[in-house]
Amino acid sequence: MIKLNEEQIERYSRQIILPNVGGKGQEKLLSSKVLIIGAGGLGSPCALYLASAGVGKIGIVDSDKVELNNLQRQLLHSAKDVGRPKVESAKDRLLGINQDIEVITYNIRLTSENILDVIKNYDIVVDGSDNFPTRYLVNDACVLSNKPLSHGGIFRFEGQAITILPHQSACYRCLFASPPPPGLVPSCQEAGILGAVAGIIGTIQANEVLKYILGIGNLLTGKLLVFNALDSSFRQVKVPKDPKCPVCGENPTVTKLIDYEEFCRVRPRLME
Helix, strand or coil, X not given: CCCCCHHHHHHCHHHHCCCCCHHHHHHHHHCCEEEEEXXXXXXXHHHHHHHHHCCCEEEEECCCECCHHHHHCCCCCCHHHCCCEHHHHHHHHHHHHCCXXXXXXXXXXXXXXXXXXXXXXXXXXXXXXXXXXXXXXXXXXXXXXXXXXXXXXXXXXXXXEEXXXXXXXXXXXXHCCXXXXXXXXXXXXXXXXXXXXXXXXXXXHHHHHHHHHHCCCCCCCCEEEEEECCCCEEEEEECCCCCCCCCCCCCCCCCCCXXXXXXXXXXXXXXX
């Protein structure tokens, strides 16, 4: 366990004085490892708050480059970063906030062949992707490797979040057993997204990760948190673990990883 020095005590003082955190909790954060999939609308606020909180090792996975239209919601990047790999500008931004931490970059597209190697050394995974192939791949990989997962999704003026503890709580497939048919659900590029919605859901994901690491509060396990920006409402929907779930149920049919690009007929991106 990492021992706090004087500078760290000052930096994290507002957290350390919290009764549920303290010095021991801050040392837990500094010793923790979190992987964020997607350096976009969800990954940006999540990464910023985890870095600021002192999560010791943050992995960032994204194969895209910064585009001008990203800057409306993807706060890790700035105008000077347009054209740069997102993982590079993300790393610069996070280290600019906190040089205490280590940032590991993965400028790759996740596939069934590489995802298990990427996630294996992290304590918890954050899914900030914006497409169904990646969501199902990440969920399946986390369930099969028993890796905790924070899922977030955004669409127009709405967002949702759920925390998944494999084999203990409902997984993403308990909610949606299989990917939707091609063309049924428009992407954010087609339907649009209010930038603040991404910020709210990404921050909720960061909160879930911090609670998990610290072992405090009640996680969004078995509960889907749904946010509507137009009326500023939150509601929780109970999500029971499905005994017939194809990946975490009693008789799973998904026992190895596959890639869903062909099924969904979309090119995987990690923008949101």
